[in-house]
Amino acid sequence: MKILVTGGAGYVGSTLVPMLLQQGHRVRVYDSLKFGGQGLLPCCQNRFFELVKGDVSDLGGLKSALEGMDAVVHLAAIVGYPACKKEPHLAQATNVDGTRNLLSLRKPDQKVIFASTGSIYGAVPDYICNEKTPRAPITLYGETKATAEQMVLDAGNGIAYRYATAFGVSNRMRLDLMPNDFTYQAVKNKSLIVYQGGFKRTFVHVRDMARSMIFALEKWDTVKDDVYNVGHETMNFTKEDVARKILEHVDFYLHFAEFGSDADQRNYEVSYEKIRAKGFETTVDLDRGIAELVRAAQLIEFQNPFANV
Template structure:
């Protein structure tokens, strides 16, 4: 039974991934400092093969000791998004970049490293984005992810997953992600105000990300040393198109465009996921599924600004 280390495993992606891998027969160790006081892993303690270590990836010596005892390393611990990164640049560099450097210092040829990365590296482009497209990071978050990927690919032992904007329900819910945020506002406010509504992004369900990590783990030899875009090919949508999609599920939703204000987030791109799909990977959860899931789940969330549901 393979042993997987997930740093930041109590977060939005990690809590979903940990559950998925345990269900599929892997042993999972989560290293997390619980900086948001989350209890997202509580349900996993009843499962065989689960271990939790409360600790910080900035403690490089402890991290290196833990890494050596695992077959597969997934460094999910990160300061995520422009606002959180800009609020604490030193912390962002330490967690998003230095963590990966520490792992690479002790990683053996027999171990597997799968690096969660982001479409944000591409910034803004008028062309269809492939894995060969140049980076154009527009934020500190994207810059640290570029640097981490460069370090890993230079090492030769690793796979980078450039994830689309994630949506869907997770044990550690986040309402600040675009789809999740739009659905929440649609339910509770009854309207959406869109800035630069033509900006496009690609999207992917959190459960499909968990499936992607497992797919790479089980096809590592053919993926090693490469980067892959991970998203729904059917969901390269502008913010306006996304809002209109949500309106099909919430008919009374009012959509307004504000053409006088700019969005501080300038990401704008269409992403090709052909490279990963050519290996046989395909998503299972489309945008409509995720929107319906969110509408049901948000009955439990009264205040989206609660620290349990945001990374700020």
């Protein structure tokens, strides 16, 4: 299969693309390289890999990138609450307008897998969310993803995956994700302050995210034209749970603050029964993912030229 991966040089894409190539697919990555492309360097050894530098706001470039493709995995986005708050106009242009551009240019027979987010559920602590739960995003990120998700479903021959909070080691690492950030602080700073430790999130490893996309391509006729939560009920944890799990791997000072809060107020549990009924199960639990992050944190160094310690 010939597959276009928009945003393929990012955190999820740099995990997905090597897996697709390993299965023998021809993969074209369309990415602005806003955060560089080093995560895809190993893919350059594969003759079925192609990189096209471009932005989803560029209709000409996007049209060219779509030519000859059988399917599109649409990952290109400004991801997360902080990034969208920092650049709100870019978030709208990329997450919403970029998705509209893609859908307007793709041929009806070109499959589209859209990476949405559980953030669209907002803060609903009193019950477990499923795919029929009303969207109630409380951040710009969630709002833009909810809008784009509906576009994909309305267009047909597509699916939307509402992913749990991503975590884990990727070729293009992110340290702004909560488990990744907590682990890095524990390893490097030997201390961690947790606000609102009772707030609950649900998590999914980045490799399982990639596996879910491959699953969709393989089972297209049975999953298309629908939306699915992707994760597992056993991965519903409070922030305190995550911090204490890291303590099992790293010796550090852990403090739970009674005052102060995070700006991103997500607090929910999610059901993954629908995707599981189709035959998809996640494979990486929190303990295994944290162990990987501890090893990775030892390899990552940030140097502050203005510090004397």
